Amino acid sequence: MTFQKRLALLGAATAALLSSPALAADKEDIQALTQARLSLTQAIEEAGRQGNGRAVDxxxxxxxxxxxxxxxxxxxxxxxxxxxxxxxxxxxxxxxxTVARYFTRLDPADLQGARTTLEQAIGIAEQRLSGKAIEAEVERDGDAVRYEVTVAHPDGRTQDIKISGVDGQVAER
Structure with a gap:
């Protein structure tokens, strides 16, 4: 199998996994999340300071x-x-x-142009869905960015929500 075919197959498998509905989070993970002293937003802020950049995942x-x-x-x-x-x-x-950098469609300028930050999107998602963010990522939506945030509930259910980077509004549930 050629490298191009392997890469295409890997891309298709990744897309299939990413488009599947969110699974219930492990109850032990949810318990650990609720007991963690640091929030996802605080972790993003600390990593941003360390890496001199903006979080994309x-x-x-x-x-x-x-x-x-x-x-x-x-x-x-x-x-x-x-x-x-x-x-x-x-x-x-x-x-x-190193390799992943070539596959990201995001540029630092895209994130600087967004009026809503990833941290703000997490806050919006947590408030809207009444839970705690367990995962968040930045996506490209045409010329703008959009954030996908997964919020966990105490019973282990998770919900995904998309927040517009342009205006902080819920883009899609």
Missing amino acids: AEFDVENGAARYEVTILGADRLVTYTLDANTGAVVKTDEK
């Missing part, structure tokens, strides 16, 4: 029993994922995404 995860946030920061010339301890905010790992 952020999620909560429990890895080997430790609550963590993984925040991907888009800088002027690089894409780096920061793993932060959900209780202390300390960066425990960094991973430069």
Whole structure:
């Protein structure tokens, strides 16, 4: 199989996974999220300071029993994922995404042009859906950005909501 066919197959599989409805979050993950001292917004702010850029993807995860946030920061010339301890905010790992940088359709200027930030979109989503954000990402929507935020509820249900980067309005549920 050629490299182009493998890449196309990988892209199709990724699109299928991303377009499937959100699954219920693990109750242990939800419990860890509610007990975490750091919110997803605070993790994004800390990673942004570390990486001198803007977040394009952020999620909560429990890895080997430790609550963590993984925040991907888009800088002027690089894409780096920061793993932060959900209780202390300390960066425990960094991973430069050299190859992924070429596949992102986002440019730092796109994020600077958005009137609504990812952090604000998370706040809107949490308030609208009465839960706690467990994942958020930036998407390109024509010439603007849109945020997709996954909010977890205490019973383990998750809901996705899309927020316009132009005006902070709910774009799609």
